[in-house]
Amino acid sequence: MPVLEAKRLCKSFGSVEVLTDIDIAIDDGEFLVLVGPSGCGKSTLLNIIAGLEEESSGDVLIDDRVVNLVAPKDRDIAMVFQSYALYPTMTVAKNITFGMQVRKVPKPEREAALARVAKLLDIAHLLKRKPSQLSGGQRQRVAMGRALVRKPRIFLFDEPLSNLDAKLRVQMRGEIKQLHQRLATTIVYVTHDQTEAMSLATKIAVMSGGRIAQLGPPQELYDRPNCLFVADFIGSPAMNFIEGTIAIRKGVPLFVAQHETSEIALPLDHYEFAKGAAEGRSVTLGVRPEYVTGAGTANKGPRTIRFELAPAIMESNGFDQHVSFDFCGGRLAGRFAARETLAIGTPIDVHMDLSMISLFDTESEERL
Ligand SMILES: Nc1ncnc2c1ncn2[C@@H]1O[C@H](COP(=O)(O)OP(=O)(O)O)[C@@H](O)[C@H]1O
Numbered sequence: 001m002p003v004l005e006a007k008r009l010c011k012s013f014g015s016v017e018v019l020t021d022i023d024i025a026i027d028d029g030e031f032l033v034l035v036g037p038s039g040c041g042k043s044t045l046l047n048i049i050a051g052l053e054e055e056s057s058g059d060v061l062i063d064d065r066v067v068n069l070v071a072p073k074d075r076d077i078a079m080v081f082q083s084y085a086l087y088p089t090m091t092v093a094k095n096i097t098f099g100m101q102v103r104k105v106p107k108p109e110r111e112a113a114l115a116r117v118a119k120l121l122d123i124a125h126l127l128k129r130k131p132s133q134l135s136g137g138q139r140q141r142v143a144m145g146r147a148l149v150r151k152p153r154i155f156l157f158d159e160p161l162s163n164l165d166a167k168l169r170v171q172m173r174g175e176i177k178q179l180h181q182r183l184a185t186t187i188v189y190v191t192h193d194q195t196e197a198m199s200l201a202t203k204i205a206v207m208s209g210g211r212i213a214q215l216g217p218p219q220e221l222y223d224r225p226n227c228l229f230v231a232d233f234i235g236s237p238a239m240n241f242i243e244g245t246i247a248i249r250k251g252v253p254l255f256v257a258q259h260e261t262s263e264i265a266l267p268l269d270h271y272e273f274a275k276g277a278a279e280g281r282s283v284t285l286g287v288r289p290e291y292v293t294g295a296g297t298a299n300k301g302p303r304t305i306r307f308e309l310a311p312a313i314m315e316s317n318g319f320d321q322h323v324s325f326d327f328c329g330g331r332l333a334g335r336f337a338a339r340e341t342l343a344i345g346t347p348i349d350v351h352m353d354l355s356m357i358s359l360f361d362t363e364s365e366e367r368l
């Protein structure tokens with residue numbers, strides 16, 4: 001039985017529809033990340049789950065019970081916002097326990113909960129301070145502490161790390177992940193950052209324009225994106241896209257594209273077409289940069305094709321080099337070993353492993 005479900009949820013503000021037919025079901029202990037560009041409806045969806053915003057149609061269910069008419073405080077949910085919304089005049093301890101005090105939780109119970117959370121988040125030494133005396137990361141922890149004292153059925157997080165600098169964000173990400181493992185609790189987490197989504201989620205819902213483009217485990221979205229939007233949104237550096245057509249020669253389906261004056265034909269006999277290979281169809285071939293490599297790193301399996309190309313752009317990060325080539329009228333990015341000697345304009349062997357490609361219908365943008 002799912003802990004949380006959204007069924008055909010729609011939301012309009014006035015005449016503008018911002019959520020369309022949202023269907024989600026998550027199990028106990030799952031970490032669902034809602035990810036998508038700014039304005040795609042993530043916060044609105046989270047607020048509807050929390051009961052802070054009313055749906056226009058559809059249902060929210062918690063433990064199989066429709067909660068559309070249940071007040072936020074009675075939904076057994078705790079929420080952490082991007083702006084931590086701490087009370088500036090209260091100490092950390094008071095910020096964490098204030099909600100319990102309002103709900104008339106007896107003092108010994110409040111103190112036990114505070115001690116538990118302080119230990120969990122490693123903030124015991126900060127309890128007497130005011131928010132202004134804390135760093136960004138510490139404030140973030142206090143905001144989480146306020147949600148954690150409640151042991152709710154579901155935690156909701158709305159971009160909780162957006163106000164932190166890059167290094168702290170990565171550190172807090174690790175802590176949230178550890179927290180999830182330790183508490184074995186159910187979390188719905190909103191972010192616009194696909195790296196954060198990939199590293200935290202047990203399940204990701206990629207949202208675009210108020211709809212869910214794809215819902216599934218991170219690796220499935222990465223390996224088998226069901227549309228161009230998801231393919232492009234997930235993964236950094238981004239997937240390469242090459243425009244071409246499908247041809248069938250001697251019974252073998254091929255991806256055919258024009259590179260400068262010559263034709264390039266890539267065999268697709270291994271590709272699992274969802275609806276069969278339609279000859280003559282305009283398609284977009286997607287290949288991730290890690291499958292475009294040099295002599296030193298190339299996986300020279302049976303699906304690997306070799307081209308001779310000259311680097312147009314090179315960027316090193318110490319660990320590897322991101323190298324771009326002009327290819328079939330567009331750009332092709334690959335990842336090369338840091339110590340491979342390359343020069344702009346000097347042709348080299350580029351190996352493309354076709355075993356993990358994705359094909360999309362250029363017009364509908366759906367996976368083929
Ligand atoms: N209270 C509101 N009234 C009118 N439009 C709103 C309101 N809240 C959000 N929107 C609009 O709904 C869309 C989705 O917003 P939001 O859920 O905040 O997106 P996200 O969190 O993904 O950035 C946006 O176009 C936003 O302008």
Ligand SMILES: [Mg+2]
Pocket residue numbers: 042043044
């Ligand atoms: Mg938002």
